[in-house]
Amino acid sequence: DTGVSQNPRHKITKRGQNVTFRCDPISEHNRLYWYRQTLGQGPEFLTYFQNEAQLEKSRLLSDRFSAERPKGSFSTLEIQRTEQGDSAMYLCASSLEGGQGRSPLHFGNGTRLTVT
Amino acid sequence: GEDVEQSLFLSVREGDSSVINCTYTDSSSTYLYWYKQEPGAGLQLLTYIFSNMDMKQDQRLTVLLNKKDKHLSLRIADTQTGDSAIYFCAVLNTGGFKTIFGAGTRLFVKA
Numbered sequence: 001d002t003g004v005s006q007n008p009r010h011k012i013t014k015r016g017q018n019v020t021f022r023c024d025p026i027s028e029h030n031r032l033y034w035y036r037q038t039l040g041q042g043p044e045f046l047t048y049f050q051n052e053a054q055l056e057k058s059r060l061l062s063d064r065f066s067a068e069r070p071k072g073s074f075s076t077l078e079i080q081r082t083e084q085g086d087s088a089m090y091l092c093a094s095s096l097e098g099g100q101g102r103s104p105l106h107f108g109n110g111t112r113l114t115v116t
Numbered sequence: 117g118e119d120v121e122q123s124l125f126l127s128v129r130e131g132d133s134s135v136i137n138c139t140y141t142d143s144s145s146t147y148l149y150w151y152k153q154e155p156g157a158g159l160q161l162l163t164y165i166f167s168n169m170d171m172k173q174d175q176r177l178t179v180l181l182n183k184k185d186k187h188l189s190l191r192i193a194d195t196q197t198g199d200s201a202i203y204f205c206a207v208l209n210t211g212g213f214k215t216i217f218g219a220g221t222r223l224f225v226k227a
Contacts, residue, residue, distance in 0.1 A: 004158075033215075042120075042204050042217030043159065056213055091158055102208075104149055105215055107158035 002026075004108035006092050012114045013082055020078045021111045025094030032075050033105060034067055035091040036060065043091055049075060050097065082115045089113075118142045120218035122205050127224040134192040136221045138205030143186060145207035149215065150179065150190045153202045162190070162203075192223075200225045 005024040013019050025032045030051050035043035046065070047057045051072035061067075064082075069075040079086055089112050093105040119141045128134045140148070146167050151159040165172045165179045165188075172179045178191040188205055202220040209216055 006158075031213075040219065042206075042219050045214045045216070048213055093159075102147065102212070104147070104161050104164050105159075106161065107151075109156075109158040 004092055004094055004106055006090075006108035006111050008111055009109065010112045010114075012116065015084060015115055016081055018078065018080045019082060019113065020076055021090055021092075021113075023075045023077070023092030023108060025074070025092070026096075026106055027073075029094035029096045029103070029106070030072070031095045031097050032069055033093045033095070034075070034077050035093065037089040037091055037110070038087075046077075079113075082113075084115045087113055087115045118207075118209055118214075118216050120205055120207055120216050122203075122218035122221045124219065125222050125224070127226065128195050129226050130195060130197055132195055134190075134195045134199070134223055134225075136190045136192075136203050136205075136223065138188040138190075138218055140186050140188065140205070140207045140216075142207060142210055142216070143183070144210040146212070147208040148179075148181060148188050149204075149206040149208075150177075150188075151204040151206060151217075153204065153220070159204060195223075195225050197225045197227055199223060 033048040034046040037043045049069040064080045067077045089110040091110045093107045096103040122138045149164040150162045176193045180189045204220045205218040
């Protein structure tokens with residue numbers, strides 16, 4: 001178990017640019033989640049995948065945000081035309097949902113995005 | 117809607133017990149969690165409790181659940197300076213796919 005891995009750790013971009021983040025979940029986990037955390041707040045749910053299917057998206061996820069999980073393994077989160085309000089820590093988590101029950105979320109160390 | 121509330125700060129002396137409290141609104145939550153976050157890092161799962169339990173103990177950690185009052189607490193015995201961090205209470209929503217987090221309690225441990 002190598003844990004959830006996120007890249008890059010930090011991203012600084014100019015307003016209006018596109019950015020893409022990657023998440024590699026724990027290999028046997030079938031669920032993958034994206035959360036956003038701003039300073040002084042807890043993580044806020046953005047979206048989640050069961051295998052390769054994106055099953056739920058938060059209202060926080062505007063049309064500029066898109067997430068994919070091809071082949072049900074790693075996932076990418078893309079933000080187009082970034083705005084200063086997008087500056088936050090983007091956290092990825094994974095869990096196992098199956099006949100044995102549900103495992104808690106296991107988080108990566110996050111990607112900190114700064115939009116200048 | 118679904119909400120999780122926590123006090124924002126707690127300061128204790130090294131060696132004392134810390135108690136962090138949390139209230140939530142979704143009475144159908146099945147799993148309730150405590151996570152720890154250190155600066156610049158992701159969230160680390162500390163412990164969790166299923167809704168049909170009242171208490172769970174794990175070494176220095178004790179979780180108490182009062183379902184009637186929708187109140188969850190985390191007690192850390194013999195608090196150490198290394199316990200200084202932000203502690204998040206979280207609950208699994210009724211639909212079973214979204215974990216909802218509080219804003220976190222910052223624990224300061226004075227030597």
